[in-house]
Amino acid sequence: MSDLITGETGDWEVVIGLEIHAQVTTKAKLFSGAPTEFGAEPNTQVSLVDAALPGMLPVINKEVVRQAVRTGLGLGAKINLVSVFDRKNYFYPDLPQGYQISQYQQPIVGEGEVEVELEDGSEKSIGIERLHLEQDAGKSVHDLHPAKTYIDLNRSGVALMEIVSKPDMRSAAEAGAYVRKMRSILRYLGTCDGNMQEGSLRCDCNVSVRRPGEELGTRCEIKNVNSIRFVQQAIDYEARRQVEIVEEGGEIAQETRLFDPNRGETRSMRSKEDAHDYRYFPDPDLLPLEIEQSFVDALAADLPELPDAKKMRFVEQYGLAPHDADQIVEDRETAEFYESLAEGRDAKLAANWLLGELFAALNKSDNTLADSPISADGFGRLLDMISDGTISGRIAKDVFVEMFESGRDAEAIVEEKGLRQVSDTGAIEALVDGVLAENPDKIAEYKGGKDKLFGFFIGQVMKKSQGKANPALVNELMRTRLDG
Amino acid sequence: MADLLDLSLVEARAALDRGETSSVELTQVYIDAIERGAGLNAFITKTPEKALAMAEASDVRIAAGEAGAMEGLPIGIKDLFCTEGVLATAGSHILDGFKPTYESTVTANLWRNGAVMLGKLNMDEFAMGSANVTSYYGPVVNPWRAQDGGNAQLVPGGSSGGSATAVSGRLALAATGTDTGGSIRQPASFTGIVGLKPTYGRCSRWGVVAFASSLDQAGPLTRDVADAALMLGAMAGHDPKDSTSADLAVPDFSAALTGDIRGLRIGVPAEYRMDGMPGEIETLWQKGVQLMREAGAEIVDISLPHTKYALPTYYIIAPAEASSNLARYDGVRFGLRVDGDSLDEMYENTRAEGFGPEVQRRVMIGTYVLSAGYYDAYYVKAQKVRTLIRRDFDQAFETVDAILTPTAPSDAFAIGENEDDPIKMYLNDVFTVPASMAGLPGMSVPVGLSDRGLPLGLQVLAKPFDEATMLRVAGVLEQAADFDAVPAYLGGGT
Amino acid sequence: MSLDKATVQNIAHLARIRVEDERLDAMVGELNAILGWVEQLSEVDTDGVPPLASVTGHGLPMRADEVTEGDLSEKVLANAPDPAGQFYSVPKVID
Numbered sequence A: 001m002s003d004l005i006t007g008e009t010g011d012w013e014v015v016i017g018l019e020i021h022a023q024v025t026t027k028a029k030l031f032s033g034a035p036t037e038f039g040a041e042p043n044t045q046v047s048l049v050d051a052a053l054p055g056m057l058p059v060i061n062k063e064v065v066r067q068a069v070r071t072g073l074g075l076g077a078k079i080n081l082v083s084v085f086d087r088k089n090y091f092y093p094d095l096p097q098g099y100q101i102s103q104y105q106q107p108i109v110g111e112g113e114v115e116v117e118l119e120d121g122s123e124k125s126i127g128i129e130r131l132h133l134e135q136d137a138g139k140s141v142h143d144l145h146p147a148k149t150y151i152d153l154n155r156s157g158v159a160l161m162e163i164v165s166k167p168d169m170r171s172a173a174e175a176g177a178y179v180r181k182m183r184s185i186l187r188y189l190g191t192c193d194g195n196m197q198e199g200s201l202r203c204d205c206n207v208s209v210r211r212p213g214e215e216l217g218t219r220c221e222i223k224n225v226n227s228i229r230f231v232q233q234a235i236d237y238e239a240r241r242q243v244e245i246v247e248e249g250g251e252i253a254q255e256t257r258l259f260d261p262n263r264g265e266t267r268s269m270r271s272k273e274d275a276h277d278y279r280y281f282p283d284p285d286l287l288p289l290e291i292e293q294s295f296v297d298a299l300a301a302d303l304p305e306l307p308d309a310k311k312m313r314f315v316e317q318y319g320l321a322p323h324d325a326d327q328i329v330e331d332r333e334t335a336e337f338y339e340s341l342a343e344g345r346d347a348k349l350a351a352n353w354l355l356g357e358l359f360a361a362l363n364k365s366d367n368t369l370a371d372s373p374i375s376a377d378g379f380g381r382l383l384d385m386i387s388d389g390t391i392s393g394r395i396a397k398d399v400f401v402e403m404f405e406s407g408r409d410a411e412a413i414v415e416e417k418g419l420r421q422v423s424d425t426g427a428i429e430a431l432v433d434g435v436l437a438e439n440p441d442k443i444a445e446y447k448g449g450k451d452k453l454f455g456f457f458i459g460q461v462m463k464k465s466q467g468k469a470n471p472a473l474v475n476e477l478m479r480t481r482l483d484g
Numbered sequence B: 001m002a003d004l005l006d007l008s009l010v011e012a013r014a015a016l017d018r019g020e021t022s023s024v025e026l027t028q029v030y031i032d033a034i035e036r037g038a039g040l041n042a043f044i045t046k047t048p049e050k051a052l053a054m055a056e057a058s059d060v061r062i063a064a065g066e067a068g069a070m071e072g073l074p075i076g077i078k079d080l081f082c083t084e085g086v087l088a089t090a091g092s093h094i095l096d097g098f099k100p101t102y103e104s105t106v107t108a109n110l111w112r113n114g115a116v117m118l119g120k121l122n123m124d125e126f127a128m129g130s131a132n133v134t135s136y137y138g139p140v141v142n143p144w145r146a147q148d149g150g151n152a153q154l155v156p157g158g159s160s161g162g163s164a165t166a167v168s169g170r171l172a173l174a175a176t177g178t179d180t181g182g183s184i185r186q187p188a189s190f191t192g193i194v195g196l197k198p199t200y201g202r203c204s205r206w207g208v209v210a211f212a213s214s215l216d217q218a219g220p221l222t223r224d225v226a227d228a229a230l231m232l233g234a235m236a237g238h239d240p241k242d243s244t245s246a247d248l249a250v251p252d253f254s255a256a257l258t259g260d261i262r263g264l265r266i267g268v269p270a271e272y273r274m275d276g277m278p279g280e281i282e283t284l285w286q287k288g289v290q291l292m293r294e295a296g297a298e299i300v301d302i303s304l305p306h307t308k309y310a311l312p313t314y315y316i317i318a319p320a321e322a323s324s325n326l327a328r329y330d331g332v333r334f335g336l337r338v339d340g341d342s343l344d345e346m347y348e349n350t351r352a353e354g355f356g357p358e359v360q361r362r363v364m365i366g367t368y369v370l371s372a373g374y375y376d377a378y379y380v381k382a383q384k385v386r387t388l389i390r391r392d393f394d395q396a397f398e399t400v401d402a403i404l405t406p407t408a409p410s411d412a413f414a415i416g417e418n419e420d421d422p423i424k425m426y427l428n429d430v431f432t433v434p435a436s437m438a439g440l441p442g443m444s445v446p447v448g449l450s451d452r453g454l455p456l457g458l459q460v461l462a463k464p465f466d467e468a469t470m471l472r473v474a475g476v477l478e479q480a481a482d483f484d485a486v487p488a489y490l491g492g493g494t
Numbered sequence C: 001m002s003l004d005k006a007t008v009q010n011i012a013h014l015a016r017i018r019v020e021d022e023r024l025d026a027m028v029g030e031l032n033a034i035l036g037w038v039e040q041l042s043e044v045d046t047d048g049v050p051p052l053a054s055v056t057g058h059g060l061p062m063r064a065d066e067v068t069e070g071d072l073s074e075k076v077l078a079n080a081p082d083p084a085g086q087f088y089s090v091p092k093v094i095d
């Protein structure tokens, strides 16, 4: 699939690598016992350690290690039994220690791989370079005072997994698919809630352009992009910007940039212009992190079924199209909803109704499956009424709309409105005869070879039955009358 | 009974138990002594009211038969320890006004054991120094005077100089110190007292202002070895808040003082006989060796080949760690802030005014050796040499139980001396730094006087976490040396 | 390896310490003396020697995932030189 950018002077290829910062789902911070809840009053979730008061020391949270290893396993990555925490030294007011504790030369997780499905249904494998643990920084608030920046350390010390991809992506769409897939895996594992609005998942996008097949160009890093849509917008903008510069004979300056969602642009971050020299060295307050292979094995044995495996199973077990399966497994709750819906039913019908009606309705009302007014069970009973001929698929759509609005049972709606399908041969025969009696000229045309009119007769019958006539029966009887 | 100020920790503890004095009485005597000794500049912050309140509470517990190991004993605390509600300065301008809202684990242990706090003791700024001349609060004066007709004020050594002077000059029964490269042992040698640096990991570093995290250890400065054993027991212990704290039971160190070292093998490392070492140091060392032999120990010549590289290794690793540890002193959350037009100006002004020259020098060195392109050549190289230093000791301890060396290459020098030459100053720690690099326990015991009538100590080193053997050897050395000279400050040896 | 003035200024900036020009020469001298002295480590053969990771014999202890500290904002902000309500404050930073 070609995603080349056509410039004035020819085609350009965009090369993208992503660094995802995923907040590890924990009660306490990476190295302190302070809480991690979102949205608290400023500086209320800060321990003495997080504020880097003199003499304070870090002690690692075991759960973070467990979750990092599980994530590594979920990415099919190499788990490093020995990893080392380093200090990354730089001055910034939201970095109270004057250094970030991170993993530099020896991360806890090494190389792995993620399969993403692209729009056209093709698959692509994106390499994972590494996953390491590190502390989040606090928050600088610039807009509360004309001459001052305010500092809130609530996030200071929150545990992050930084997941670094290889520069394997070639378009904004691929990057979007990668982030979606990564978020899906993290949510399945329960290692990160994936909430991008709250900053639990943030992306740094490394973007460069080159002539197809040539050496990598100079890259720019767009920091802290917090939605998949913005990731794609930022990459598209940045790639075009770079192509323009290079085509005009300019050079790309390696720099850190910021995405401005209001303008849809990236711009240089002046505060980060300084050439950094982070002076990494192993944190002497911490010892090397050594874990046992048996610990890793136990976590591996206990891993949930992940999206890729689930997708394959859905394709095999339920006969779903790969693309449908992909959509259903992206979210663990959806997959679970689907499985209970498909249980004992026509699995394809279930998939069609879930991806069609329910998803459309949820989207339209800006809801997620978690807020769905229709339970899997109730939805299932609607499908049952289609399958057993109680109502037609056509009527079922109306019933669905009503269910979604009122939260009421399918049965109750069908009974109340008298929507049961008419499968009484006599009644349908009467309707068929009535329609034929009203349209002698059309019968003549039909017999004269205008086959398409068959649909017209059926439509008329359905209309007369207010949609309740069993379409198969109508079909059969009409055929007997006209052709028999 | 004798002057209360002459009692050791152990003796005072016994006198309190026998009801011969009260903690309040004892504490008041020390409060008065501190006033008289103000000229020594040992204290940065005095806490007499707090001391008397703690003493009263101790007297109640003693009466109730609930006395702790250090019950009622007034001591001084090096100002590197954070003490709740009491100014903590680390000897630096940059911690101006900083009152911790928390208590260090070591001091909390001491208070739990009943000790009474007299105040916070002067020290080299951020524990960087070997003469206690880098303190923002001015130099500390050694209670000793050289008998060379000069009567110059001498340094007490450093960085725990305030601690050493307070204990030597009878301004405190004992004191806490910290030792990164010799900061307990060297001042103990300069002031004629006992100074003990435990094994790295024996005492918690939580709540102690960090200088070099992989080296810093708290320990006691006391009048004698038995006091050191008592106080170490009250300071030490596993602390889950310090990841480098050893999860080991604290032995009964006092019980280790059997007075018997017959059959123990004591190593004498050839490499500690250094070029240019004063003859009196060599003589003192030989005296110590002889005393050990006479006490029934077996003397074993050993080799620690990388000894001479310990000091340069230290002056890479300690500044590197310090440059990072001291980054938190940025004027944002506590301490001094010197304003500037931009954030960077505020940082640079605050740290230029807040840190003294020696601290700045070490932060700069540390920044440089960690910087891109130099990290491998300096820091990694130093950590490799550190491995070799540790291996030297590991090998030596396969054949010996303890090691005996001089503590410092000289006696105390005058305030102002050595100050223009950092390296000359650094050489003070040449004998103490190797054990620091290896994380070993070491202690200094006063053994004799220099030609100028100033105290000189010998250093006993032991295996990791074998402070018990170290104390046993030190106890015998102390007894055999029978060092009973007292500083001029106390009245010329009366 | 010998430092020049520009390098020392650069280090001083990395360390966020203002060094006045009149002090720069002296500082260059002092730092070079120290670096020259530690240079003797190059004599030591360290081929195949691992850097010392720690002197303690134990591994990295781990803490349970429990919130052990409540709202410490008072304690945390107690020593702040220029607090603004519940915030610390610094001269304005422009992103």
Ligand SMILES: [Mg+2]
Pocket: A019, A162, A204
């Ligand atoms: Mg990054």
Ligand SMILES: [Zn+2]
Pocket: A021, A134, A162
């Ligand atoms: Zn990161």
